Amino acid sequence: MFEAIRKHSKIVMGVLFLLIIPSFVLFGIDGNYFSEKSPTVASVDGKAITQTDWDNAHREQADRLRAQQPGMDSRLLDSPQARYATLERLVRDRVLATAAQRLHLMVSDAQLARELQNIPAIAQLRKPDGSLDTQAYRALVGAQGLTPEGFEAQMRNDLAVAQVMGGVVSTAFATPAESNLGMDALLQRREIQVARFDAASYASKVTVNEADLQAFYQAHPELFRQTEEASIEYVVLDIDAIKQGLTVSEDDLRTYYKENQDRLGTKEERRASHILINAPKDAPAAEREKARKKADELLAQVRKDPASFAEVAKKNSQDPGSAAQGGDLGFFTRDAMVKPFEEAVFSMKKGDISDVVDTDFGYHIIMLTDIKPSKIPSFDELRPKLEAELRQQQAQRKFAEVAETFSNIVYEQPDSLQPVAEKLKLKIQTATGVARTPNPGAEGVLANPRFLDALFSPESLQTKRNTEAVEVGSNEMAAGRITAYQPAETLPFDKAKDRVRSAYVAQKSAEMAQADGAAKLAAWQQAPASATGLAPAITVSRDQAQQQPPRLLDAVLRAPADKLPAWIGVDLGAQGYAVVKLERIVPREAEGEAQQKALQQQYAQAWTQAEALAYYDLLKQRYKAQIKVPRPSADPTEQE
Structure with missing residues (x-):
């Protein structure tokens, strides 16, 4: 039979072509022909977010951060917390996009044009006649990687989504x-005295017998359940592993240096001061003429006495951001200012004062103060x-x-994992004690x-064979195998006896x-004068806990303060108990005007965030x- 097929292979291929291709034409090519369906990790409005969506979004996020900060530790980017944060952002974006669509939020052409003009990189593309260099x-x-149409469509979408929360935030x-x-x-702030009754100090008073331990074991089987766990061995392939096997040649390094000198070097910076007379392009001609006349008068004044430039700027400049500093704008590089301003500054010599410069903001008089x-x-x-960057790229x-x-x-x-370990070094x-969910x-x-x-x-x-190669992060794969396996079980009393004793004593000590x-x-409370064992008075607040447990601090700050002194009992759980004497309310320290404004702003921001x-x-x-x-x-080290 197989011989017949080999002899007539062309005919067989033709028949298969006629049978298979029409099925694709009629029903389409489903991704499941080639890969298993990606599991759903989240959903919004009935639409799934798959594991693949999540992986792709996290990879893009990690790549952006690596591009911005090449030295960043990749383990931080691929931690479970970082990956989960990406999923939360993905869900948030889907929720806001759905809201924008359902609320029929639109962006007009005029609004889009204004927002595009507010992007400095685009604003600098304006020609002298005001038109855009297409x-x-x-x-x-x-x-x-976008066309102008695609970029503007993305901008429209982003602006529409921003309107969803903008109405609340604004x-x-x-x-x-x-x-x-x-x-x-x-x-x-509150002044308190505390008496602690620590559970540990009562442990020696607990009487233990076999019957009590047996009863405690029977009543609390969940405390002695041994979870499913495994001992494993595994290998990880990541960028760091590949870098170790790479050698960067001297010629490659020198070529890379020559090609990247502009990026690796520091750009020329110039420091300038300016006097601005506001005159928007769309202002009436008479108003602009008046502003120009004012600028010409100030130019003559500072050229006559250059040392007076800062004082003249303080009195006359209409730039609220720099006038108080005598017009000083600090150091900046090319592309930081609008084109006419930049061209003037980078054509001047130190100490020069420019002619009147016309920009979209108005008329400027510029003094170049340093280079x-x-x-x-x-x-x-x-x-x-250079070697680190080139090795990373390779x-x-x-x-x-x-x-x-x-x-x-x-x-x-x-x-075995030995062959892949030897081949790729x-x-x-x-690892031991590995469970199905991360420990x-x-x-x-x-x-x-x-x-x-x-x-x-x-x-x-x-089978205890190797797993498939699993993508565990951006440019990171792993494979592992189980070497020993312990199924989940409730430990017999004999094996768990020491744990039973410890748990029993801890519970009875706390009680x-x-x-x-x-x-x-x-x-x-009945006889305050009889109170003994109270620690010296301390003053606590939410930002100054004085090493007190969170439960105690929360109880003290929540307690009514209409009648003082007051007595408060605080159950500290496994740690024991505390009795607190609330002595008095300590007034807030007086703040200066600037600090009061900062606190008001902080409160307003917190309120805005809460509403959002x-x-x-x-x-x-x-x-x-x-x-x-x-x-x-x-983090298990973070205690309550």
């Missing part, structure tokens, strides 16, 4: 009375940086090729849900401390936004 504009947006306000009331509550020439560090000075280009080799080896030789790492404090691949899912898949558990503390509270978050929560409910993956655990 060729330069096309090149500018083309550098971002109308939020707080009066000085509200601000003072809120800040009084936030910054209030910092550009400086290009030598090759030897930059060598470490590793990124090589990653796809090496990743394919990595995937093939772990699949084709599934009984990777380190085989081990508190887990980092790297051990905190990656996709890697853990692959490890605990039925096939991996049964004794709480009972003793509550009794002392009742007695001291409340509105966003409402939108999430309205459009049924849901994240289907658990939030990563907090």
Whole structure:
């Protein structure tokens, strides 16, 4: 049969062509022909956000941050917390985009034009006659991989989405009375004395017998359940691993230095002061003429006495940002100012005073006060940086090729990670106590849900073979295998006895401390003079906890203060109990006018943020936004 097929292969191929192609034409090519469907990790308005969407969004975010800060530790970018933050941003963007669509928020051509003009890079493309240099504009947006039409459509969408929250943010306000009331509550200080009844000090008083331990074990089986866990070994392929095997040649380094001198060197900076007389382009001609006449008079004045420039600027300049500093604008490079202003400044000599310069803002008189020439560090000075950058670039280009080799080896030789480790010079790492969900404090691949899912898949558990190569981050892959597996179980009493004893003693110690503390509270409330064991008085506030537990601090600051002194009992859970004597309210320290304004602004910002978050929560409910993956655990070192 197979011989017949070989002899008539052309006929067979033709038949297959006729049978298969029409099915694609009629039904389309589904991505599932080539890859498994990506799981849903979130949804908004009934539309899924898949694992692939999440991975792509995080990769783009990480690549942007790496481009902005090349030295950033990649582990920070690919931590579970960073990945989850990307998912939250993705959901937020979908929610706001849905709201903009449902609310029919539109952006007019005039509004779009105004916003485009507010982008400095586009504003500088204006020709002397006020028209836009379309060729330069096309090149500018083309550098971002967009056409002008695509860029403007994206701008329209962004502006429409901004309107969703803009109505809330722009109308939020707080009066000085509200601000003072809120800040009084936030910054209030209270003088207290504390008596602590620590559970640990009662441990020696707990009587333990076998029957009590057995009863405690039977009543609290969840405390002694051994979770499913595994011992594993794994290898990670990332940019750092590839960089270790790369050698950068001297010729490549010197070529890279020559090609990047402009970027690696410092640009020329100039410092200037100016006097601005406001005269917008659309102002009436008479008004502009009057402003020009005023500028000419001031120009004559400062040219006659250049030393008076700062004083004249203070009295006459209409630039609120620099007038108080005598017109000083500080140091700036090219492309930082509008074109006419920049051309004037970079054509002057130190100490020169320009003619009147006409810009969209009005008429300027400019004095060039200092020049910092550009400086290009030598090759030897930059060598470490050049080598690191070039090695990084070469590793990124090589990653796809090496990743394919990595995937093939772990699949084709599934009984060991040694072959891939030897081939690619990777380190085989081990870990114990690994669970299906990331353990508190887990980092790297051990905190990656996709890697853990692959490890605990039925096939991996049964055969203890290599997992497939799993993409765990941007330019990062991993493969692992289980070496030992412990299924979930409730430990028998004999194995758990020490844990039972510790838990029993801890519970009884806390109960004794709480009972003793509550009794002392009742007695001291009846006879305050009998109170003993109170620590010296301290003053606490929300920003000055004085090393007091959060529960205690919260209870003290929430307690009514209409009748003082007051006695407060605080259950500290496993830590025991505390009795607090609230002595008095300590007035806030007097603030200067500037500090008061800063506090009012801080309160207004917090109020605005609270309103925005409340509105966003409402939108999430309205459009049924849901994240289907658990939030990563907090740092276990952070205690309540």
